[in-house]
Amino acid sequence: MKVLAISGSARKGGNTAQLLTMVLDGLAAEGAETELFELAGRSIQGCIACYKCFEQKDGKCAVDDDVVNECLSKMRAADAIILGSPTYFADVSASMKALIERCGMVARANDNMLKRKLGAGVVAVRRAGAYHVFSTLNSFFLIGEMIVVGSSYWNIGLGRDKGEVQKDEEGVKTMRDLAGNMAWLLKKIEG
Numbered sequence: 001m002k003v004l005a006i007s008g009s010a011r012k013g014g015n016t017a018q019l020l021t022m023v024l025d026g027l028a029a030e031g032a033e034t035e036l037f038e039l040a041g042r043s044i045q046g047c048i049a050c051y052k053c054f055e056q057k058d059g060k061c062a063v064d065d066d067v068v069n070e071c072l073s074k075m076r077a078a079d080a081i082i083l084g085s086p087t088y089f090a091d092v093s094a095s096m097k098a099l100i101e102r103c104g105m106v107a108r109a110n111d112n113m114l115k116r117k118l119g120a121g122v123v124a125v126r127r128a129g130a131y132h133v134f135s136t137l138n139s140f141f142l143i144g145e146m147i148v149v150g151s152s153y154w155n156i157g158l159g160r161d162k163g164e165v166q167k168d169e170e171g172v173k174t175m176r177d178l179a180g181n182m183a184w185l186l187k188k189i190e191g
């Protein structure tokens, strides 16, 4: 049971990373091998629509000068992928959008190579727009034939300043329940 979580926040160790850590801690307690990968401080740009991934079909992005291919190889090695984003103007962060465009295109060019892995989106928000972020994240999983795992509420944690999400009791419970559901399903799949 290998679970990769990627935070698209510009703030290292921020609310998104903290929410993801809650989920990963729950999964680790159930025996999963977990990794949190933060895009903060790493270079990433959007898809340039070169369509070279459809010619090369090697599971990689042809633009090989940023963090995307590192993320893709981690995604391929994982059984479950959790994408976390802060809410920036009612959508995912620019870094997360770039990751979705690039990894989504490479996955499609390679016979939906993330197919049947588990997926879940996690969102940090101060006040409004989180559901749209959640929907953007879920769209990545669903078009790639991934299996989206749910929780007891949509996977949203409330907070503005770093660490405020820890005080959002329902958000914390939602992350714990997500971890429980994902671990349950991973164990069933593992047989």
Ligand SMILES: Cc1cc2nc3c(=O)[nH]c(=O)nc-3n(C[C@H](O)[C@H](O)[C@H](O)COP(=O)(O)O)c2cc1C
Pocket: 009, 010, 011, 013, 014, 015, 016, 017, 085, 086, 087, 088, 089, 090, 091, 124, 125, 126, 127, 128, 129, 158, 159, 160, 161, 162
């Ligand atoms: C550029 C930017 C745009 C933001 N837009 C929104 C927004 O649309 N709605 C909202 O509720 N909070 C918004 N926020 C607040 C963040 O979503 C909130 O602080 C979140 O907890 C940040 O997560 P992080 O600590 O992982 O970066 C915005 C913050 C920034 C920096």
